Amino acid sequence: MSTETSDVCSLLIVDDSRVSRMMIRAFVLDKHPNWVITEASSGNEALTVVDQKHFDYCTMDINMPGILGTDAAEQILVKHPHLRIAIFSANIQEVLRTRAADLGAQFVAKPVTEKSVNIAISFFKAGRV
Amino acid sequence: MFNLTDLHLDALSEVFNIGAGRAAASLSEIVGEEVKLSVPSVEIRRSEELNVQALQLEQSHFGIVKQQFSGTFSAEASLLFSEESALEIMRDMMGSQMSVEELAEFEQEAMCELGNIILNACLSAMADMLVIQLESSLPTYTVYSADEVIQNIVDLEDQVYILILHINLEIERRQVNGRLIFLFSSGSLSSLRTKIDSFLQNI
Numbered sequence: 001m002s003t004e005t006s007d008v009c010s011l012l013i014v015d016d017s018r019v020s021r022m023m024i025r026a027f028v029l030d031k032h033p034n035w036v037i038t039e040a041s042s043g044n045e046a047l048t049v050v051d052q053k054h055f056d057y058c059t060m061d062i063n064m065p066g067i068l069g070t071d072a073a074e075q076i077l078v079k080h081p082h083l084r085i086a087i088f089s090a091n092i093q094e095v096l097r098t099r100a101a102d103l104g105a106q107f108v109a110k111p112v113t114e115k116s117v118n119i120a121i122s123f124f125k126a127g128r129v
Numbered sequence: 130m131f132n133l134t135d136l137h138l139d140a141l142s143e144v145f146n147i148g149a150g151r152a153a154a155s156l157s158e159i160v161g162e163e164v165k166l167s168v169p170s171v172e173i174r175r176s177e178e179l180n181v182q183a184l185q186l187e188q189s190h191f192g193i194v195k196q197q198f199s200g201t202f203s204a205e206a207s208l209l210f211s212e213e214s215a216l217e218i219m220r221d222m223m224g225s226q227m228s229v230e231e232l233a234e235f236e237q238e239a240m241c242e243l244g245n246i247i248l249n250a251c252l253s254a255m256a257d258m259l260v261i262q263l264e265s266s267l268p269t270y271t272v273y274s275a276d277e278v279i280q281n282i283v284d285l286e287d288q289v290y291i292l293i294l295h296i297n298l299e300i301e302r303r304q305v306n307g308r309l310i311f312l313f314s315s316g317s318l319s320s321l322r323t324k325i326d327s328f329l330q331n332i
Contacts, residue, residue, distance in 0.1 A: 017143040018136060022332050063146065063167055090143075090150030095163045111147050111258055 009124070010036045010054060014046040014069065015061040015088070020112050024059055024088075027117035043072030050076050055083055057124040060105070062089045062096065070099050077103060084127045086120035088112065133173055137325045142171045144258050145294055145309075148251030155246050156300065159222055165299035166247075168309075174291050176282055176312070184293065184308060186275040188212070192236075193278065194244025196268045198252055201261035201324065202317035205288060206252070207310045208244045208296075212272055214305035215240055221301040241268040247296075251309065259324040288312035 011028060015021045021039045028035060038053065040046040044066040046058070058076065062069040073085045085105040089096050092109045100107035106123035108116050133141070145168040153166035174183060192215030194208045210218065219239040220232060245268045256263045273281070282291065292311040297304065313321065 017139055017146075019140040019143050019329070019332070026332050090147045091165075092150050092154050093157050093163055110150065111143075111254070 007032070008034050008036065009056040010038070011124075012038050012040060012046060012049060012055045012058040014040045014043065014058065014064075014072070016041050016064040017061070020061065020088070020110075023112040024117055027112070027114050028121065030114075031118075031121060043067040043069050046072050047075060050080055050083070055080070057120075058083055058085045059108075059120055060085055060087050062087060062091060070096070070103065073100075073103055073105055077105075084124050086123055088116070088120070133322060133325075136329065137322060138171050138173070140258075140325050140329060141255075141292070142168065144255045145171060145251050147258070148254035149247075149296070151254060152247045152250035155250065156222075156243075160301060162301060165297070167297050168294050169297060170295045172293050173318075174293065176285065176289050176291055179279055179282055179291060181275050181279060184275075184279070184310075185295075186278065186308075189275060191215075191273055191275065191278055192240050193271050193273055194240055194248070194268050195271070196244065196248050197266040198263050199266075200256075200263040201259075202313070202320035204292075204317055205312040206248050207312075208247055208307060209278065209310065210298075210305060210307040214307070217303055218243060218298070218300055218305060221303065237270045240270045244268045244270070247309070259328050261324055282310075282312065285312065287314045289315055290318045 013021050013024050025037050028037065038049060040049050042064050060069040060073050069087060073087060076083060077085065086108050087100040087105045088108045088110050090110040097107045106120060108119050110116065149166045149168050153164045157164040188211035190212040191209045192212050196206050198204045198206060216232065216236065219236060222239055222243065249265060252263050252265060290313040292313065294309040296307040296309055298307060
């Protein structure tokens with residue numbers, strides 16, 4: 001196991017797939033066992049949760065019941081501009097990559113693997129001073 | 130006994146969404162526009178429970194692309210679009226300059242290609258995620274009535290389990306619904322379940 005850092009950070013995982021949430025959680029905790037992780041199963045739920053708790057980072061799926069993850073990310077960033085968001089998407093077309101970049105988020109192509117989660121983690125850490 | 134739990138179906142649903150994402154990217158390169166392809170639901174049934182209502186087949190005739198998959202487990206995969214939708218998608222794929230006669234000539238080939246892209250994207254996503262090997266036969270294309278679709282499935286003796294995926298495809302601003310159906314024998318479904326279990330245990 002490659003535990004890297006002792007920083008305590010809070011991460012919100014947003015995905016309607018329980019399996020995807022489990023996988024992101026497992027890969028993140030493998031590297032950062034002390035990160036505090038919260039899960040939400042829709043963009044709408046994420047919007048509620050971010051107003052109740054402080055988060056440093058967020059992984060956001062796109063295709064979910066209710067609002068699209070990209071729209072949820074946009075709304076979250078208006079209220080919480082410090083939050084670094086990685087958008088995990090099975091839809092890998094250019095238009096979605098551009099949309100993520102326009103929001104200032106990191107686009108990460110699914111499937112959820114150690115490699116894709118590491119892309120998100122590097123993006124999260126790059127924003128820390 | 131061979132029932133898949135919600136977690137199994139959740140894992141499969143994620144696999145098929147990744148497959149749909151890959152297929153949409155390939156289709157988008159063909160038509161030169163964004164293609165929206167999603168798999169909003171996955172369900173499993175026994176073949177004797179199958180009828181027109183269960184598949185929600187509202188139209189009378191369907192274009193069906195069929196492929197056999199074999200390897201760690203085997204399955205017969207069928208991609209169904211209503212005949213009208215199939216022709217419309219094809220026109221989008223082939224360009225609008227073609228006459229109706231020319232379109233009819235290419236129908237078989239273009240639909241096989243569409244099916245090939247979608248089915249193989251889904252199956253390769255499954256193979257990657259579950260770390261298995263699957264090979265596919267060449268696709269065939271047939272037009273069936275809704276009753277023939279059902280009858281062909283019910284008549285099969287070995288393939289007793291049916292995995293049904295609803296597919297939404299939006300191409301060139303045209304929205305069409307399709308179904309992706311996998312027929313499994315009880316042995317193959319059991320192998321699939323075992324593979325999903327080991328995948329879930331590794332998380």
